[in-house]
Amino acid sequence: MDLQLSGRVAVVTGASKGIGLAVARTLHEEGAHVVAVSRTRTDDLPDKVVHVAADLMDPQAPARVVAAAVEEFGGVDILVNNAGGPPPGVTLPRVGFLAPDDAAWREMFEFNLFAAVRMVRAAVPVMLERGGGAIVNVSSTMGKQPSAMNVDYGAAKAALDHVGKALSEEYGPQGIRVNTVLPGAVLTDWWTKEGGAADVIAGMAGADKDSVISTVAPQMMRMVTGRLVHPQEVADAVALLASPRSGSTTGSEVVVDGGFLKEL
Template sequence: MDLQLSGRVAVVTGASKGIGLAVVRTLLAEGARVVAASRKTTPELDALAGPSLLHVPVDLMDHDAPGQVVERAVREFGGLDVLVNNAGGPPPGVRLPRSSFLEADDGQWLAMFEFNLFAVVRAVRAALPHLIERGGGAIVNVSSGNARQPSPMNVDYGAAKAALNNLGQALSEEFAARGVRVNTVSPGPVRTAWWTDEGGVADMFAAQAGTDRDTVMDSVVPETMGLTIGRMIDPQEVADAVVLLASPRSAGTTGAEFVVDGGFLKTV
């Protein structure tokens, strides 16, 4: 299927690994020109280097960073058609999961909302004039199943993502008439570095369960989180949904939430 993305300009945040890297790779394969924003690059992102890819090293906790990334895309590639707000999760200095709501102080709550909500607000604010100038475009926000399935281990994260879902719905209502579609993709547990790195979440769970990280990801997580497909999600599976929503082939879809969670959410 031709997603009609050839020549279009996209900004992707959190682009150096995991879901963001998969989104960048897929957009490039579809012929898009991509500005990849992340604190630092990775060998995997460097391997995609070429005239259609620009990496911008930024810390999205810096209030000016989202606007700088958007302006760089416009300057380098002449405009903007797609914004993928993928960066999220624990901000620098914050570690998840927690054992209780009582573990997080005000500073950690503020940092979580800065990274997972306010950075998105700033990116959207910067991007909208350029999207509208081009006659419209697409914004895709990467949220989480925890936005609708609260967890005491990640309560501040879930609250920030719930706010992100609300933001996306409100934006879709206001800007659809001006050609800008806004949709949300909500992954479940994705097999990314947050889980797989040494000292990551899989190792934390493995220590508690008296097992190893591979057993945690292959068996413990799918069982305890009720993943009906029996496994964690691959980043590419989330990226496929993101890129489809970014594409003109989804021109009739706005204000929607696409769930890619392996059956994690059970509600209607």
């Protein structure tokens, strides 16, 4: 299926690894001009993808990113707010409401909500000048499933879900569609890196890291597929929502979680 993305300009944040890298590659393969945003460039990005080095914890960074896209390609048609997860230097999961202090809460919201809000604020005027566009926010099923684990992260993602629907209501009549993708547990370095989620859960469950990834975590989360989600599976959903082929889809939440969420 032709996603009709050829020649469109896409900004993808958190594009150096995991879901963001898969999204950047996929949009590039579909013919889009891709501006990949991360602190450092990875060799895994295609050569023709333009990299903008930025720390989105810096309130001024989003405006610089959008300005770079305008200078390089003349505008922005697609914004994928993928940057998020544990802030730099933070390891999740973090168990218990009392675990994060005020500074941890602020840092979590800065990275998972305010960075996206600022990216949207910078991109919307440029999109309106081009007659519209598509925004896809990458949230998390944890925003829908309250838990004593990662409560600050879940709260930030729930807020991002709210913002997405509000933006869709305001800017849909002006040609900007806004949708949200909710991944579940995705096989990224959040899980696999040294000291990451798999190591933390292994210590809690008395298991080894490989068993956590292959068996313990999927069973613990009651994932009906029996495995963690692959980043490409999330990227495919993002690409479809960014495409004009989804022209009547806005304000939606697309879940890619291996069957973790069970509510109606």
